[in-house]
Amino acid sequence: MRIDSHPIVQFKREKKTTFYFEDKEIEAYEGETIAAALIAAGVKVFQHSKHHNRPRGFFCAIGKCSSCLMEVNGVLNQMTCMRLVEQGMRVKRQKI
Ligand code: FES
Structure with a gap:
């Protein structure tokens, strides 16, 4: 889900x-x-906890907690809350 309109903030959408x-x-x-x-695509589980394998979502969204780490284009431990989307990139969950 994305916020499409807001009474104060205006969103400028770039190219799809x-x-x-x-x-x-x-x-x-x-x-x-x-x-x-x-998140907009409905993905809520970003990782699973190390000891109990419980699903974990992302938390801070500002690069401070590491709950959003994923593998991006074969590189582990990428903060997905800080890294911008690139055409055709490959993202997947990683085992912690
Ligand atoms: S959600 Fe906290 S570092 Fe990305």
């Missing part, structure tokens, strides 16, 4: 783009973070 999350094509906007695009 797509990337892949665990082999599923996800629609996003240029300039949007990976985490924002995933």
Whole structure:
């Protein structure tokens, strides 16, 4: 879900783009973070806890907590709340 209108803040949407999350094509906007695009696409689980394998969502959205770490284009530990979407990139959950 994305906020389309707001009484005070105006949103300028950039061009549409797509990337892949665990082999599923996800629609996003240029300039949007990976985490924002995933949340908009209905993805709520970003990781599973190390000891009990419980699902974990993202938390701070400002690069301070590491709950959003994922593998991006084969590189582990990428903060998806800080990294912007790029056309065709491959994102997947990682084991912690
Ligand atoms: S959600 Fe906290 S660092 Fe990304």
